[in-house]
Structure formats: structure tokens, C-alpha cells
Amino acid sequence: MKTNTLDPIQCLIIGSGPAGYTAAIYAARAGLSPVLYQGIQPGGQLITTTEVENYPGFADGVQGPDMMMHFEKQALRMGADIRYGIVTQVDFTGPLHRVQLNDEDWLSARTVIICTGASAKWLGLESEKRLNGYGVSACAVCDGFFFRGKDVAIVGAGDTACEEALYLSKLCRVVHMIVRKDAQSMKASKVMQQRVNNTANIRIHWNSETLEILGDKEVEAIVVRNNATGEQTNISADAFFVAIGHKPNSDIFRGWLDMDVDGYLLTQPDSTATNISGVFAAGDIQDRTFRQAITAAGTGCMAALEAERYLTALVHGQNISSVPEYLLR
CATH class of the missing domain: 3.50.50.60 (FAD/NAD(P)-binding domain)
Known part of the structure; x- marks a missing residue:
């Protein structure tokens, strides 16, 4: 198995819904050279949605797949590296975070933003x-x-x-x-x-x-x-x-990241930081309350900004006094 430990990714984003693409946009504009892996359902749950009328900026509404296409195009235009692949395992033991793709190759990253979302439970009809x-x-x-x-x-x-x-x-x-x-x-x-x-x-x-x-x-x-x-x-x-519940897509993080009894990842108050330094969670994977595209996008923005602060302090050796303690644990 190959591992890219000699050339770690600055910002690795797992998942491609509104949270993932927004994180990619902000991270790319910050010069973090983000790499985003789209996961099993590129675009997230909105790919299966028809008309979306409550997302600001689309006065006449927009089809869910079309909206996610706009998100992806904007992230690409900002310089994000968007790839198809599924993260099947993680290893957060060291200062560099390691993730496995498609049960094969391992990648290493200085920061990871998890945007794997939650899946609605269905009756099965x-x-x-x-x-x-x-x-x-x-x-x-x-x-x-x-x-x-x-x-x-x-x-x-x-x-x-x-x-x-x-x-x-x-x-x-x-x-x-x-x-x-x-x-x-x-x-x-x-x-x-x-x-x-x-x-x-x-x-x-x-x-x-x-x-x-x-x-x-x-x-x-x-x-x-x-x-x-x-x-x-x-x-x-x-x-x-x-309305029989949602299942957060967090199984591969069990044992590494703190989560509640239902599997939603736990983050610090007013933050997307998890219990592992340099690992952040955004969107429905950590939001059991609202589960809206706009709130997911908002936390994607937060995660990218926090990843930037983390990298600025630790990678570039700048003064860390302005960085919240919870980002440095």
C-alpha cells in the first residue's frame, strides 16, 4: 500500500455536499490547495432532491442536482482538486492524519475536514x-x-x-x-x-x-x-x-472521534473542531437539528477558516497565541 507521507495534503476534505464544496471554496481561496474526495454520492443528498426554493441566491428556485453542479464548478474555479473516491479507513494516531481510499492506497494530510453527511432512514418500499x-x-x-x-x-x-x-x-x-x-x-x-x-x-x-x-x-x-x-x-x-430518523455516515471514524449515541460527531461549542487536533467536522455529520443545505454550507465555511488558522499557526510557525486552545490540543 502506498502512502504519501513525504508530501502530505494541506487540507483534505471528505464528502461533497454543500458542506464539502463550501469548505473547498474557502480553503482554495485561502491557498490551502484542498483535495476533496466526493464519496459514494457526489453532491450529497441534494442530488436526489428535485426543486430547491429556500437556498438564497436562486430567486426562481433550482433543481438539487443543478445546484450541486454550481457548487462543484465554483470550487473547481477557485482551484480545488476534486476527485472521485471513497474513504474506507482512517488513522489519526500521528501528527499527520492518514486516510485510506477505496480499501487501497493511503494518503496523509495536515488537516482533514469531514463532510460525510447523514443518510435518511427509509421504510424500504x-x-x-x-x-x-x-x-x-x-x-x-x-x-x-x-x-x-x-x-x-x-x-x-x-x-x-x-x-x-x-x-x-x-x-x-x-x-x-x-x-x-x-x-x-x-x-x-x-x-x-x-x-x-x-x-x-x-x-x-x-x-x-x-x-x-x-x-x-x-x-x-x-x-x-x-x-x-x-x-x-x-x-x-x-x-x-x-420521519423515522437519520443515520450519520460516521462508522469509519468510530474509535477515533467523539460522537453521540447515534453516531453524530461532536464538535467544540461555536466551532467545527473535533477531539483530534487538525480534524474538523461540518454539515449533517455533526448537525442532528437543522440538516439544511444552508446550515451545512455555513459550517463548511467555518471548518475551512479553522483549518486555515490551524495551519497558519502550526505549519508556518507563526505566533499561536491568537489560536483557540481547542484547535491545538
């Missing part, structure tokens, strides 16, 4: 995949706007599902909330359950499991089965939102 972007979504805040005044359905029983159901209730005529178990088994906090129960246009379907999503080119109805009676019902809906 064929129709769910086929209609993704055509009424099926894992983000009510992103896509609820397109279904103003219409009937929608959402599946989930946690705080996130309740929050998204409440958000949709302000836009949509009726929100059908599909909950697999009974009220006593609902995972959401009591206050969130009360808010949902007190919202007139949210109709909760207890003990119900989603069997199928009907529609050829767009969502038309949801087939649910009552687990107590076995009865099947078709619920008319123009959209189907899945």
Missing part, C-alpha cells in the same frame, strides 16, 4: 424509492412548501416526526400521521405529543403500518394496515414524508 422527489421526501422543511393547501401523510413517532407534522399542519389542509404502535408506546416527548394532539388538522393513525405508496408519476395515496385489526385502508395524499 419500492414505491418509496421510485417516487422519491415526486411527492416522497425525508424533509418536511425542505419540501412541505410545495404541498400548500393539500393533504399529506407523514410516518414516524419521535420528536422529529412531531415537529415535522406540526410544520406541515401550518401549510397543508390535512396531515395524516402514521404511527406504528399505540399512543402509550409513542417515542416523542409528552409536550410534543400534546402539541400534535391539540392540532386540529393532524389526524393520527395509531397501530398503523405503511404497506405501499400509490401513484404512477406522483403520490396519490398511502396504503396502511391497522396492526390491531388487520384492516387495510387507502389514505388519499399528495405527499408522503418519512
